[in-house]
Amino acid sequence: MKKIDLHSHVGNFGSWAGVKSDIDSIIKNMDEYEVEKVVLCSANQYTNDDTEYAFKKYPERVFPIVFTNPNEGKKSIDTVKYYVEEKGFKGIKLNPLKNAYVADDVVVDPIMELAKEYDIPVFIHSGHPPYSLPWSIALLAERHPNVKTVMIHMGHGHGVYIDAALKMARRYNNIYLEMSGMPMGCKIKEAYETVGKNRIMFGIDAPFHHPMVEIQKVLTSGIDDKGIEDVFYNNAFEFLRL
Ligand SMILES: [Zn+2]
Numbered sequence: 001m002k003k004i005d006l007h008s009h010v011g012n013f014g015s016w017a018g019v020k021s022d023i024d025s026i027i028k029n030m031d032e033y034e035v036e037k038v039v040l041c042s043a044n045q046y047t048n049d050d051t052e053y054a055f056k057k058y059p060e061r062v063f064p065i066v067f068t069n070p071n072e073g074k075k076s077i078d079t080v081k082y083y084v085e086e087k088g089f090k091g092i093k094l095n096p097l098k099n100a101y102v103a104d105d106v107v108v109d110p111i112m113e114l115a116k117e118y119d120i121p122v123f124i125h126s127g128h129p130p131y132s133l134p135w136s137i138a139l140l141a142e143r144h145p146n147v148k149t150v151m152i153h154m155g156h157g158h159g160v161y162i163d164a165a166l167k168m169a170r171r172y173n174n175i176y177l178e179m180s181g182m183p184m185g186c187k188i189k190e191a192y193e194t195v196g197k198n199r200i201m202f203g204i205d206a207p208f209h210h211p212m213v214e215i216q217k218v219l220t221s222g223i224d225d226k227g228i229e230d231v232f233y234n235n236a237f238e239f240l241r242l
Contacts, residue, residue: 003035004236007203011043021207023054033211041093045069065091069099070107092122096131104139112144121148127156138168153181169195180205185221
């Protein structure tokens, strides 16, 4: 069954994670697991050129998004402008946990305004206190109702945060959910049925997770066949305007 991976990284994470990926190995996995396209970002705000290299090498397979750190002020804005305008990037990646700002801090507003201007989605890491919790992401999405905001990991590994991701997505219709790293398959089904059939999407989060594990969570979620196709492919196809 064909798929679109809504969230993976290219690059070296080192440190506590001790994981890395290169685009050739990502593409090899994509071929093996029928993943047509990947929404790809770098490991951090300094290595967007890794994503650019991947996009140049596999333009049909890679949907490039720019990693930026709003704490860097003008530099953060310039980074987004450069990669969107000069390099054809099509989205923005934020990781409040890694870069130490609360997701709804005012420093993020100029980035959201750029996203609105370019009409591109913003992908935000979720699931870790104190910076990247679903409620904070929701407060940001509330201030920017015209920006499509993807809550990556939909609360991640904590049941209370997963529940909050669902509640916040039900409240704000510009919030979309991505399920990589989130262990409860049944919550994929709950999102599909209660948030919206088009607002829950499949992701892998390479190099942190193996495709087979993420795929199994969707397959065993209890959604019907049409739903599985939506989560794996149809929803992202529409969301990314492919
Ligand atoms: Zn990630």
